[in-house]
Each structure stands twice: as structure tokens, then as C-alpha cells.
Amino acid sequence: MIKKLWHFALSGITALVVVGCQSSANSPQTPAGNLPAASAPATQQVQIYANHFFKVGVPANWQVLSTDGPDVPAFVTVSSKDHQALVTIRVSRSDLNTAELCQLAAKGFVANGADIVRGPEVSYGTCIIRSDDLGKPTTLWLRAYEDRTVYAINFTGPMDKVNEILGRLEGNDKMMRLLVMPL
DSSP states (O other), X not given: OXXXXXXXXXXXXXXXXXXXXXXXXXXXXXXOOSOOOOOOOTTSXXXXXXXXXXXXXXXXXXXXXXXXXXXXXXXXXXXXXXXXXXXXXXXEEOSSOHHHHHHHHHHHHHHTTOEEEEEEEEEXXXXXXXXXXXXXXXXXXXXXOTTSEEEEEEEESOHHHHHHXXXXXXXXXXXXXXXXXXX
């Protein structure tokens, strides 16, 4: 099971590294400003991870595997402690548009042995790729903006489990457009 999650992580990271490798010199960032506190049930312990672009509440039954920020690149990768789900939320920079990045990400999925079951397609400005990665459903949502920022959410596992994280994700307008469209 852990090997499968790490295989997903490599697939997702490959797709997201493609985004990072396409970036050039940094330009001024558009910070999220004062984001409201992450919503979570009052009875559940939640640890908050935040940067200039988003923040996410990580419940006790999840663990943070890696994080970077507060500036670009900014990301957090979390895994459920029962190894059923893995989520990476990332902001990076690229000179490529959404369609170009979507094609590169799909090539990364295929190179890592994933069978693409939907996409790559750009719908309402968001790249959507769904694959079967060693029997696990894997999804990438990605949007590139004119200021060269690229927002991406990559996850594997059952949607009810993944929503434990996505339901606690808050961010600037760009992050929220990425999150709202596919749901």
C-alpha cells in the first residue's frame, strides 16, 4: 500500500515538476492577504499549514509529508495515516499556458505508468487529468494565470477521504477558482 502511495507521489510530483521546470525568473507575487481561519469541526484537532496563497487544516488522522513556502514555489503534500489518500496542493510559476502544461503533465503520468481515464482536457480554464495509478484513482487539477502563476491540486484515493483535506482548503481567488470548478 505504501509503495502504491509513493508511486502516486512520484507521478504527481513528476507532473508538478514539469510545471516547476518550465518556470523562469521570479516576478512579484500576488499574496492571498488575510485569509479567514480554516473551517473544521470544533471537536477535531486540526493543524494549519499556510503560505501567501493558501492554507489548509490538516486533521490528526493525516500527516504532512513535505511543505515549502511561503513564496513560490509553495506546496504541501499530506497523506492519510491509513495510507488511503495523498494530496499535494502547489503554486509555482511557468511561461506555459494551461493547455501546454496539461499536455506535459499527461506525458508525466504516462511515463510513470499511469493509465489515463479522462483527459488531458481543459474545461472552464482548468486542466483535468484522471488516471488509474496502480489501481488507485488519481486526479490533477491545474490552472495557469497571466501573471505566470500555476495552481495545482493533485490527489489519489477515494473522494470522500480526499475531501477531508479539500474541505479545509482556503486560498486566494485563484486557488478558490481551481477548487470550486471541479467540485
